Amino acid sequence: MFGLFFFILFTPGVSEFLCMSSDLELSYTFCDSTAHTFMFNLTPCNIMNRYVWKAALNWIPRSDITFLKLVFDVLYDGAKALHWKEVLCSGADDEYSVCGAVKGETIATEFDIKGSRIKFPKGNYNVLLHGFTDDSENNRVICLNFTMIVKQDAF
Template sequence: MFGLFFLILFTPGVSEFLCTSSDLEISYTFCDSTAHAFTFNVTPCSFMNKSIWKATLTWIPRSDITFLKIIFHIWYNGVKALQWKEVLCSGADDEYSVCGMLKGETIATAFDIKGARTKFPKGDYDVILQAFSDDSENNMFMCLNFTMTVKQDAF
């Protein structure tokens, strides 16, 4: 099984490799100005076997998560390709385990990333993930900048 497990207490601006293989390389940095207690792992680190990626996340938030809105901005070879917004926690009938977590509690969860089924053309992808504690997008409490290099076209 391909993949690495990183336990990192990040400092802003420091790039960390999430995984690297013959066909794929993924790294990320925090794009906000604060350090985070954060762990993220993806396996397998490849598009070649056409499987779903398994991801694990461990994070200690510095504020309560009663409302959570995420925004993904995706660029391909420097051109904006997609923007996606989703409210994950609203305080009513929330389906995600992260909803309702309190400041300082450890979030430890595993989930599938189904995008691994997508055939990504060779090139550079930049993904900005922003997390907000309000719907107006004024109170950002986390920002991640993922860089993905697809080294060969998927078959």
């Protein structure tokens, strides 16, 4: 119950500032019209010589998560740099803790984001993340717009 106090109830258009350091600024907003109970955290807040980030997610989904497809669109200084789709939950042999969650159930998980192959040039990045509970991408369960400002080139 105490963990619920750490959730942040967002309304559309309100920005959540994640972190700021000498080489990185990171924030996100919701890009759909429904309020969410959601919290995301990333440590450490830097991009230089970083190979693993620790992420923490707390979320109460608006529908059951028996199937979950994530769609990422990355824009670098306004130009589309990446379009990527990944099915995280298919209902069979799912490896992620979010899979199988039911509507209204609290999902609290931590995971690593490995970035050793990624060198981010200095600039502004927008990462649009859409989560769908169907393969046809009609039933969107979440939509986030991450803003990442890389202040110096990675070496």
